[in-house]
Amino acid sequence: MATFRVRPLIPDDASSADDAVREAFEGLETDFPGCEEALARGLLLLTQTGSRVLIAEDAAGFAGVVRWWDDDGIAWFDLLTAAAVWAGLALLREVERSAQEQGLRLVRVHIPEDGALEGYFWRAGYREVGREGGQLLLERRLPLLTVRAQRRADAAGIAALTGADPWPFEQGARPGWFVLADGERICGTAAVREVSPGMALVHSIELDEAHRGRGIETWMLERAAEWAETHGAFAVETESAIIPDALERDLEDRGWFREGERYVRRAVGGPVEGDGPDRPFGNDEW
Structure with a gap:
């Protein structure tokens, strides 16, 4: 999966973003009513x-755009446009993370009834909840739980869950370590480290009893893999023993494939000589 930087629109981006929206939506105002204002006024004014x-941007520059807003406790988005593979999903996940940070649990979008986009959003976790004005209303319910980077205050919870010595975690955040948090309570952990240049291994996913078997392992794995890919990994693998067999199809939908006793995901395009960010710290584990 390619790596993208997702950030708010600034004036310097307006021309590229407006051109992308115009190319994608001009003439489709009936199918995508929300695009009419953007086409007429430009995205910068909408902000x-x-x-x-x-x-979203990658090494080549502009890669995609999306608009979102909240209305009465529900996050909505439209104008999702991708100029590069995976950019749309990166934008979608950032909308969801932003909504979660504001305490919003529902994300919704309208799409045409012709079904052309329904499969895409289905794979991203969106389900039909209604029909309005000749359009499908899709919704994703965001979990109350969050997967985030480990913090110093998580040390005791990590130790209780994994049996690890809490001391290293008490010294600060350890790169490559993530926790499943329900408020301040630690319900799970995931850890990823480098095993060879460009190759990372998700070597641990631990969940408490209440959260096992609910598919959360996929969420934890994705978060750890995303971090590794951001820090230079062109392939990420995981011991199959830490992933329930029932999740194999879900992982395949997300680009993971079983190879022997492990699941592997490779970045689109593979490594490029001299390209990619530096490792987070020397040759230590991350």
Whole structure:
């Protein structure tokens, strides 16, 4: 999976973003009513009226755009446009993370009834909840739980769950370590480290009894893999023993494939000589 930086739109991005929206939506105002205002006024002006506009960029530059807003406790988005493979999903996940940070549990989108986009959003976790004005209403319910980077305050919870010595975690955040948190309570951990240049291994996923067997392992794995890919890994693998067999199809939908006793995901395009970010710290484990 390619690596993208997703950030808020700034004035320098406006031309590229407006061009992308125009190319994707011009002439489709009936199918995508929300695009009419963007086509007429430009995205930068929309940010001054309560909308948030995010762009994705990769090494080549502009890669995609999305607009989102919240209305009565529900996050909505539209104008999702991708100029590179995986950019749309990166934008979608950033909308969801932003919504979670604001305490929003539902994310919704309208799409045409012709079904062309339904499969895409189904794979991203969105389900039909209604029909309005000739359009499908899709929704994803965001979990109350969060997967985030480990903090110093998590040391005792990590130790209780994994049996590890809490001391290293008490010294600060350890790169490559993530926790499943329900408020301040630690319900799970995931850890990833480098095993060879460009190759990372998710070597541990631990969940407490209440959260096992609910598919959360996929969520934890994705978060750890995303971090490794951001820090230079062109392939990520995991011991199959830490992933329930029931999740194999779900992992395949997300680009993971079983090879022997492990699941492996490789970045689109593979490594490029001299390209990619530095490792987070020397040759230590991450």
